Amino acid sequence: MRATAVRRTALAASVAALALLATACGGSEPSKGDEAKDGAKEGAAGKPAVKALTAAELEKASLVQGDVEAHKITKAGPEDTVAAADVSSDKEACAPLARAFYGAEEGKPAASTKRQVISEPKVEAGDMTEENAEDTLASAFDLTSTLLSLSSYDSATAEGNIAALRKAATDCAGGFSVTTAGETQKITKITEEKVSGGDEALAWTLAAEQDGESAPLTLVALRQGGTVATFTSFNLAAASGKGTLELPAAVVAAQAAKLA
Template sequence: MRATAVRRIALAASAAALTLLATACGGSSDADGKDGKDEKGAASGSSSAPKAPAKVLTAAELEKAALAQGDVEGAKVTKAGPDDEVPADGVKVDKEACLPVAHAMFGVAEEGVVATAKRKVIDEPKADGKKSLEDAAKGEGADAFKDAFNLTSTFVALHSYDGTAGPDAMAALKKAAADCAGGFTATVAGTPTKVVSMTEEKITGGDEAMAWTVTSEDDGTTAPFKLVALRKEGSVATFFAFNLAAAGGSDVKFEVPAEVVAAQDKKLA
């Protein structure tokens, strides 16, 4: 895959991709951040909406429950900043039924939200003797690119919902993912992201959880993303993950960010 094509996909697709590029090339903020969004369990495929009113976390409680540095081994956790914020009216889709998926991708809350916290979780480079970022910058071949950029960046949006709004948001996302499995286009800040497919993945956690591989396309070049949603009581966390090496067309094994999901699940328990 051409480097320019990889970069276009990364920039167009999500704040997570932008974070990976920025961090890999020069570091990121040390401020801890918290965020999240939940979804319905892909493993069970059935609703587990609580019969009693779900517990609603306040803004302060949600911040405490959000991920912090040290919660995910081998990763750096930072607070999302103003540049990572996408307003609800800033997301446009060519198929209205797909809007809940686009919202989940960009960390946008659904109706009934009480509080929100957002985080960026980025793999730390490993000192294992493999090719470095400097090697990749010198153009030392595909292996250097794969080794240097085999880092996963995950954007986590954690939302607290009132009443049944949390379970309702999960149900809407599950339906939208099924309806839009064949693809759609989402536009944010004038930049379109063309999704060509959504494939269900397995994930467990919370009261319900679900996950997908979201494949985007730009100029004939495809790139995979991972989208996960997790709900515990009235709190919903969404995770949108990107791996630049996997987008480079290499044989990098890019999986659902299970460690990040598990860490967030533990803090919501």
């Protein structure tokens, strides 16, 4: 897969894996929808609408290092940010899903944050020997990298964004194409997965293909009040057929807890 976002995710995961593996081999321990509106108004369920979190409030609610055990959490840099205007799909109905896939902001959120969350490889000091080098190296790449994007809206807009994702996943279950930065890849299949958390949560496994290469990815969308979180995950070992990509359950649970 050479699509921009996937390539960046894979590179970040590779660097983390190799850094930890090098430590192990050395025998030492790893040292803005609509803009938010003021005032309460009645939502679809007859409840006062929730105002969007401010930039400071959203930053406080975003994951930081130490929030998820055995995961490295850093702020995503400019190279990890894709603007919604730079993401297109061959099917307009699939556009919300395409944007979420790249962690692009939907509409005009009041505030947004992004995090890179990478699970630690299951490699311990002294594990590698001449006999098990191949297996140990494979385990070093059995890690999942997740791009976590948070955007705050008023509750009505957030609910609408989740509804649009749900409809897009249904309408586009047979597949669609996504283009960004001049690169196009196909999502050949979308499978709904079970997930819980927040006021609403949706999850899918996506089969992505480009230039004859394929890899599974997962996408989770979670809403808590007026905040929408999306989690796009990739696993290096799964991409090479030597591992399994699962939903980043611990990351989703930790982020849901901070938003509650």
